[in-house]
Amino acid sequence: MRLTRRTLLGGMAALPVAVRAQSLDYRIEPVEVGDGLWIVRGADAPIERGNGGAIANLAILAGDEAAILIDCGPSLRYGRVLDAVARKLTGKPVGHVFLTHLHPDHGFAAGAFANAEVAGTAEVRRELQATAAGYADGMYRLLGDWMRGTEPVVPAATVTAGERLVAGRRLVFAPMAGHSPADLVVTDVATGTMIAGDLVFHDRAPSTPDADLATWRKTLGTLAAMSHKGLLPGHGPFDPGGQAAIAQTLDWIDWLESSLRGSVAAGLDMVAAGEVAIPARFDGLKAARYELQRSVSHFYPRLEAELFPRADQ
Amino acid sequence: MLAIFMFAPVAMAAALPADPLGSPMWADHARVLFADAPVEFDRRVVVDMPMLAENQRVFPVAIDASALPDVKRIVLLADLNPIPVAIDYAPTGAAPVVSVRIKLDQRTPVRAAVLTGDGRWHINGAWIDAAGGGCSAPPVSRVKGDWAEHLGEVRARAVLVGAEARLRVAIRHPMDTGLVGNTPLYHVEELSVWRGETRLGSMKLWASVAEDPAIGLILPAAAGDTLTIRGRDTNGREIEGRVAVQAAP
Ligand SMILES: [Zn+2]
Numbered sequence: 255m256r257l258t259r260r261t262l263l264g265g266m267a268a269l270p271v272a273v274r275a276q277s278l279d280y281r282i283e284p285v286e287v288g289d290g291l292w293i294v295r296g297a298d299a300p301i302e303r304g305n306g307g308a309i310a311n312l313a314i315l316a317g318d319e320a321a322i323l324i325d326c327g328p329s330l331r332y333g334r335v336l337d338a339v340a341r342k343l344t345g346k347p348v349g350h351v352f353l354t355h356l357h358p359d360h361g362f363a364a365g366a367f368a369n370a371e372v373a374g375t376a377e378v379r380r381e382l383q384a385t386a387a388g389y390a391d392g393m394y395r396l397l398g399d400w401m402r403g404t405e406p407v408v409p410a411a412t413v414t415a416g417e418r419l420v421a422g423r424r425l426v427f428a429p430m431a432g433h434s435p436a437d438l439v440v441t442d443v444a445t446g447t448m449i450a451g452d453l454v455f456h457d458r459a460p461s462t463p464d465a466d467l468a469t470w471r472k473t474l475g476t477l478a479a480m481s482h483k484g485l486l487p488g489h490g491p492f493d494p495g496g497q498a499a500i501a502q503t504l505d506w507i508d509w510l511e512s513s514l515r516g517s518v519a520a521g522l523d524m525v526a527a528g529e530v531a532i533p534a535r536f537d538g539l540k541a542a543r544y545e546l547q548r549s550v551s552h553f554y555p556r557l558e559a560e561l562f563p564r565a566d567q
Numbered sequence: 568m569l570a571i572f573m574f575a576p577v578a579m580a581a582a583l584p585a586d587p588l589g590s591p592m593w594a595d596h597a598r599v600l601f602a603d604a605p606v607e608f609d610r611r612v613v614v615d616m617p618m619l620a621e622n623q624r625v626f627p628v629a630i631d632a633s634a635l636p637d638v639k640r641i642v643l644l645a646d647l648n649p650i651p652v653a654i655d656y657a658p659t660g661a662a663p664v665v666s667v668r669i670k671l672d673q674r675t676p677v678r679a680a681v682l683t684g685d686g687r688w689h690i691n692g693a694w695i696d697a698a699g700g701g702c703s704a705p706p707v708s709r710v711k712g713d714w715a716e717h718l719g720e721v722r723a724r725a726v727l728v729g730a731e732a733r734l735r736v737a738i739r740h741p742m743d744t745g746l747v748g749n750t751p752l753y754h755v756e757e758l759s760v761w762r763g764e765t766r767l768g769s770m771k772l773w774a775s776v777a778e779d780p781a782i783g784l785i786l787p788a789a790a791g792d793t794l795t796i797r798g799r800d801t802n803g804r805e806i807e808g809r810v811a812v813q814a815a816p
Contacts (some may be wrong), residue, residue, distance in 0.1 A: 463621075519816045521726035521733035523666035523783040524627035525615045551621035555668075558737050558781060562722035565736070565796065565808030 277543025278400055280308055280332045282339045285492075288445030290316035292343060292422075293486050294336070298458040298540040301328070306400040307393060308332055310359040311486055313449045314340045315442060316420025320349025324440050324449045324453065325360040325488075328393065330404040333366025334394060345533045350420055352427075352452025354488070355407055355434045356381040356464070358389045364407035373411035375429045377436030381464075413438060428480070433460070433488075439477065446483035448496060453477060456490030456499035457538050459545035460506050462552050467511050476505045490540075502539075509533060510546070514553055518561045524554045584608060588694055592646040592791045600642065600652070600680060601688050609689035611635050614679045620671050620697040625777045629666040630679040638663035645695075646648035647675035649746060650775040653761040658784075660767035661760065666783035670775050671697035680787075711747065721808030724796055725786075732788035732812045734760065736796050737781040744774040755780055755806065758798035762788060788812045 255289030284292035292314040297305040315322040321344040326333055338476040340348050353361040353374040361382075374382070386406035394401045417426045424443035431437055433452040440449045452461070474534045478500050493499035493540055517527035528547035536542050583601075586593035587608055597606060620626045621740035632638050641656045641663060653669045663681070671677070678692025719737040725732040738755060745752030752774055759769040767786045786794065788811055798806035 271653050413672045516816075518724075519726075520784070521724055521728075521735050522666065523629050523735070523781075525617070525629040525666060528617065528627075529615075551617075551625065551627075555625060555737075555779065555781065558735065559722065559779070562724045562735065562737055563810075564720065565723035565810045566719070566721040566806075 262435055278306060280306055280327075280335045282308075282332075282335050284314055284339060284343055285528070286528065287484060287486075287492055287494075288442070288447050290344075291442055291445050291447055292494055294339075295491070296359070296489060298490055299491075300544055301393070301396050302543055303397065303400070307359055307362075307397050310357075310452075310488055311490075312336075312360070313440075313442075313486055314343060315423055315436035316344040317346065317423045319346060320370075321346045322350045322352070322420055322423060322425075323348055323370075324352050325354050325451070326351050328359045328404075329397070329401050330365050331400060333363030336363065337366055350554035352413065352438065352440060353378055353382075354438045354440070354449070355436060356385055356389075357434065357452065358386075358393050358406070360451070360488070362390070362393065362401075362404055362406055364409070365403075365405050371411050372407055372409045373413050374409035375413050375436050375438055377429065377431075378438065379408050379412070381434065381436055382406060408512070410489075410521075411454065417443070430473045430476065432466060433462075434464040434474040437473070439480075440483055441480070445560040446481075448476060448480070448482035448485045450485055450487055450499075452488035454485060454487040454493075454499050454503050455506070456487040456493055456502060458487075458540045459536070459542040460503055460510075461470065461489075461545050462510075462549045465552070467507055467553075470507055471504065474500055474507075487530065506536065506539065509536070510549055513546075514550065514557055517535065517550075518554070518557050524550050527554060588646075588678075588692065590646045590676045592651070593676075596646060596651055597643060598645070604682075604686055604688055606688045606690060609635075609681075609691060612679050612689050612691035613683050614677065614692050616677060616695065617694070617797065618693070618695065620695055623671040623697040624669050625668045626677075626695070626697070627666065627668050628677060628679075629783070630664065630681075632663040632679070632681040632689070635663065635681060635683055637690055638681055640680075640682040640686055641665055642680040642682075643667065643669065643678075644680065645669060645671060645675045645677045645775065648672050648775050650744060650773050652773055653775045654773070655771040656768060657770070658768045660765060660787060662760075662785040662787075664785045665770075668777035668781055670777055671695060673697055712740075719800075719804055719806055721796060721806060723794075723796060723808050723810035725766060725788065725792075725810045725812040727788065727790050727812050728815055730787060730789070732786050732792070732794065734784045734786055734794060734810070735780060735781065736760075736784075736808065736810075738798070738806060738808075739779050740800060742774050742776055742778045742780065753801055755798055755800045758782065758806070758811050760784060760786060761795040762786065762792055767794075790814050 296309040312325040720739040754774040
């Protein structure tokens with residue numbers, strides 16, 4: 255039933271000539287940031303036709319007998335290219351795919367790795383079961399043909415907290431929350447690299463469709479104190495020092511929450527709350543206005559309900 | 568022919584101008600809403616809204632018609648919604664400004680039609696991309712099952728800016744469209760705002776207004792004034808709230 259709807263949406267979306275003429279090729283260019291650890295950077299932009307939804311960062315790690323992926327991209331088409339790239343880079347087939355959280359830009363390519371073990375926390379599996387169909391409709395509508403053949407995959411394997419040897423590579427798994435109800439942070443012990451998923455954004459405004467800001471704030475404090483060197487954020491450039499991106503994410507979340515509360519207190523409607531001035535210190539953050547407007551949509555009705563006094567008593 | 572047109576009264580059957588948005592429903596809606604009144608597309612009607620519906624159940628629209636003289640009515644409609652008209656607002660003492668959240672069922676033109684005292688309608692709007700399902704998805708409170716506990720609760724805030732109050736009112740109501748399962752149509756259908764005995768504005772609402780309607784108005788007021796909100800839903804349930812106008816924070 256879902257497939258029919260998506261096929262229909264994809265077909266309709268593919269109609270405009272300009273879009274059909276555009277080539278649907280993903281260019282995947284890994285950059286080595288440590289011994290046997292490459293990052294692939296997403297476009298620091300919203301999900302749109304121009305980038306095929308390839309907006310999230312991911313990591314490729316070389317293991318003894320297999321390559322390991324932390325997140326894998328937005329679509330089946332992307333996953334197929336990534337599979338070939340990872341194999342060429344490491345000389346090994348992809349054996350393990352870990353999903354950091356439920357969002358489609360990070361994990362909808364999982365179907366391309368049928369021979370690998372796809373893993374996530376029990377919470378991520380639950381989240382995906384509940385939301386994947388809805389997110390898939392949205393992705394097909396936004397991206398059309400880029401998504402052809404993509405079916406969300408609920409991870410078959412379960413990740414728990416702690417240190418574990420994966421294909422001979424020592425990884426520390428830390429299940430957390432804040433950006434979404436279940437975010438997984440993976441730290442590669444050999445290189446000291448923290449792969450933070452969307453708990454950390456860098457020079458790109460954080461997105462909040464499933465966020466709990468108070469929890470996120472606490473988690474960022476925990477991440478700052480966890481042992482690591484470099485940090486790969488979910489979106490935006492690699493942070494070699496490992497702290498600047500955490501601090502910037504925290505700064506945005508603090509500002510966002512006080513801005514939204516201030517707008518409610520000043521009697522602004524949602525449209526105006528999305529148009530307030532963004533402080534100059536965030537000038538370097540891509541997609542800042544876009545994410546502010548999305549966050550207004552995510553939080554404003556709840557905040558008004560919380561902050562407006564009852565008028566009928 | 569020419570003579571007939573020259574002597575025709577202003578309000579008589581003016582030809583409907585071509586729709587700049589090219590909506591398939593434009594002519595049908597225009598016939599019902601405007602009958603034979605003259606209609607023009609007019610940039611003085613400001614319809615402010617995000618270009619993409621992040622949440623098609625809660626899509627914010629802010630309309631400002633204060634560049635027009637003598638505004639009598641402000642109608643908000645989404646052409647391709649199953650319930651196209653969301654609100655019909657008559658600002659009798661209030662500024663011709665209103666914000667509200669609506670449901671979007673699919674990609675659709677969203678527009679404001681503003682009637683001025685000379686009998687002319689002034690229209691502006693834009694296409695909005697939506698994922699679909701805003702009208703045919705159940706309200707969150709119906710899914711959670713707690714809607715009845717909070718039905719009719721009114722929350723409000725009025726902040727003084729100069730000689731005007733920015734009033735925001737939020738009413739707990741499922742705003743059932745009648746299009747989901749067996750739940751019949753059930754929505755807030757009327758609201759009015761008063762300062763003392765003076766009615767400053769009145770509004771008709773339909774079920775394409777988002778669940779838990781949140782309305783923003785601008786009204787003449789002074790600090791310490793009390794504004795009263797009165798209304799009724801389609802079951803005849805009365806809605807009433809009072810809010811004191813406060814100085815800006
Ligand atoms: Zn995310």
